[in-house]
Amino acid sequence: MRGPRKTKDRRKLLGRSGLTYAQAVDIQLRLAEQIVTSPPARALSRHHSRSWRGGVPARRDISLVAGADVGYDKARGVAVGGMVLFSWPGLEVVDVAAAVAPLDFPYVPGLLSFREIPALELAYCRLAGRPDVIFCDGQGIAHPRRCGLASHLGVILAVATIGCAKSVLVGEYDEPGPARGEYSPMRHDGHVVGAALRTRDGVKPLYVSPGHMMDVETALELVLAAGSAYRLPEPTRAAHSLVARIKRRL
DNA sequence: GCGACAG
DNA sequence: ATCTTGTCGC
Numbered sequence: 001m002r003g004p005r006k007t008k009d010r011r012k013l014l015g016r017s018g019l020t021y022a023q024a025v026d027i028q029l030r031l032a033e034q035i036v037t038s039p040p041a042r043a044l045s046r047h048h049s050r051s052w053r054g055g056v057p058a059r060r061d062i063s064l065v066a067g068a069d070v071g072y073d074k075a076r077g078v079a080v081g082g083m084v085l086f087s088w089p090g091l092e093v094v095d096v097a098a099a100v101a102p103l104d105f106p107y108v109p110g111l112l113s114f115r116e117i118p119a120l121e122l123a124y125c126r127l128a129g130r131p132d133v134i135f136c137d138g139q140g141i142a143h144p145r146r147c148g149l150a151s152h153l154g155v156i157l158a159v160a161t162i163g164c165a166k167s168v169l170v171g172e173y174d175e176p177g178p179a180r181g182e183y184s185p186m187r188h189d190g191h192v193v194g195a196a197l198r199t200r201d202g203v204k205p206l207y208v209s210p211g212h213m214m215d216v217e218t219a220l221e222l223v224l225a226a227g228s229a230y231r232l233p234e235p236t237r238a239a240h241s242l243v244a245r246i247k248r249r250l
Numbered sequence: 251g252c253g254a255c256a257g
Numbered sequence: 258a259t260c261t262t263g264t265c266g267c
Contacts, residue, residue: 107256109256110256137257139256148256166257167255170254
């Protein structure tokens with residue numbers, strides 16, 4: 001017997017999660033119905049409450065943001081979740097939190113959230129403050145069932161989220177222009193589910209999609225305002241390095 | 251049946 | 258994601 005055995009049995013339990021593929025899919029379908037597609041406190045901000053401080057757009061409805069990421073320790077069979085809290089729009093680190101959780105769910109395309117959310121939820125609870133928006137490493141609604149990691153996390157935590165993926169899961173798009181800020185919509189099933197955004201000149205685009213309490217335009221605006229030195233927004237980048245740091249200490 | 255497939 | 262140093266390019 002050789003080659004990667006597929007998880008074709010939708011009735012077979014996935015890892016030690018106690019969930020079958022079919023059950024996980026049902027959960028996503030229910031979560032997707034709870035996704036709010038408009039940004040938080042929209043009436044208070046929007047075009048008029050915007051001001052500029054240090055070149056970063058400020059919004060009255062956002063004073064704290066967070067970056068989230070997860071890393072794995074295959075040997076120990078655990079997932080390390082990390083969250084970094086930032087002031088907004090100043091982008092100063094306010095707090096960091098990490099958590100280790102058992103890795104009981106396998107990596108299955110389309111079901112990533114079940115594998116990473118346990119560690120993220122725990123790290124979130126350990127955070128000193130409550131972010132108004134969380135930048136996640138993965139898809140939001142740019143997902144087969146409109147329930148990627150960012151959407152799933154946003155709904156269960158009741159927090160606005162944005163999916164910042166390094167590669168595509170689903171959706172078609174035209175290559176955006178080469179300059180930072182240029183983007184092109186990603187479509188799936190006849191819907192715009194996100195956008196391929198050039199966060200740095202001449203670099204591979206970042207795939208941005210709304211998670212929860214978010215829309216594409218606001219997501220793009222916030223991602224661009226959350227960093228310009230690297231392809232990934234600062235919050236997500238900080239969370240990634242935090243996780244890497246924690247993993248070494250194990 | 252043949253590819254594609256977040257992290 | 259993870260295994261891993263140096264190296265080619267702007």
